[in-house]
Amino acid sequence: MTRSTLAQALAEGFQRHGVRRIFGVPGGGSALPIIDASKALGIEFILARSESAASIMAAVTGELSGMPGVVLACAGPGAASLTNGAAYAKLEQAPLLLLTDGPASSLHQRYDQNALFAPITKHQGRLTPEYGITDVEEALTLACQAPMGPVQMNINATGAVTLATGRVGARRSDDPPPPAETVAAAAALIERSRKPLLLVGLEARYGAAPDWALRLAEALDCPVLSTYKAKGVVPDRHPRMAGMFTGAASEFQAIEAADLILTFGVDPVEFIAGPWSHDAPVVEIRTADLPRMLHQPALRLIGPICATAEALLAEATGNSDWTGDVIDDLNRTITERVAISSNAHTAHSVTRAIVEAAPGRIRASVDAGAHMISAMSLIDADLPFGALKSNGLSTMGYALPAAIASALHDPETPAVAITGDGGLMMCLAELTTAAEHGCGVITVVLNDSALSLIDVKQQFQKLDRAGVSFAPVDYAAIARAMGIAAWKVGPGDDMTEAMRAAYAHGGPALIDVTIDASVYKEQVAALRG
16 A cells, blocks of 8 residues: 655645635645645645635535635744634534744744644644544544544644644544433423524535424424524525524524524624523524523533424424514514615615615625625525635635635525625735636625725714725726726616626626725614614
């Protein structure tokens, strides 16, 4: 049997775990043999323009595939630049392996890289030829174990090309389901409930969990609220779907009417900070015994959520007093609360145009910023990951790298990046990554020359306007200079026609649309109540 170097052992591990591509910005060191060994096994390397964007691409690839996303970077500055993607993966349960070259062999660029990643990864370590095959397998497996998240490993140049030893061990079995007596107690609460409500979160996106979320909703005959990360787990047009859960006043009518709340796969990071002001008992269903929610649940059912749902439905019978008309009214109330209008283009009208012009199913990635309220409310998702958003970290500079990851993973589904101009400026060079790989990414940049959400917060605090605006930029001209088709949409131009043209183009495209940001303050106030 041919023995493998450590770099080859890594590539073989990628192949075992279904990894199809890796991302990064290589230095010298260990990256080059890893790229070479991966290429020999048909695993593509995607050269990003920054390590931060590469780490987001890898993390989103991990989410979409359910396999480990992989990113690599050089020692020192490259490793440090991966922290944004690592924090995203940690807070939002994305399976991710971060391979950092080093540590550096001299004081030049040297610091404790494992210590840097300790607060924002599940595990940190070093891959060496001794037991390297074992460590590779354990690192890749750990990234996908509940709760999924990032694992960071150093690997140096000498070790990468040295023959590795070790073996591939047996995969860890699933955690046990919750105790039968806890399931019975939860079933009893359901039996007594007349107005249960189901709140679906990020753990419900994988495998059979969306099926079980739908079965719970139908068996309980109840309204469903979805967190941003779980949008599409229960299709947005399903008759029991009442809207998005943001933790703000927009959905209080639905929650206040409930006499029992079941959270299915919801992570604490999906709640915004603030007191939990609802009186209905909460039954928490999740995979891992992580820190508690912002409220104290009446019962916690910890274990594989599909098995938990199956056990619960075997014992419980719904006795709901909800009607379809009432659920429709809840949905309408949530939607109308965040609606905005203007004589010019707004985030609301732009998102409507994106949806109306779509030739079929799309996948939208939404950057952090004031526009996210309209975008997440209006994008129509009928499958998990139909909309991508950084929620736990809420990082800017997310939408374009996430859309590139989506287009590479699923080229048949148009990927639309909805971003503010501030967010796009943080990752503008990645337009060339999309162009280089022929990604059918449509970047829609809402151009108002400001950090509008921060501007709104400044207004609420009655402060003078400072530090939130910047000079206007012609993003369409920049895109064209990068070889990307682009359209400019001014206040009197037809946004829907521009979107139809961008969809028809097929390749990477950008729409630079001037928007009216003055309406954001009223919308945020309505959302918060």
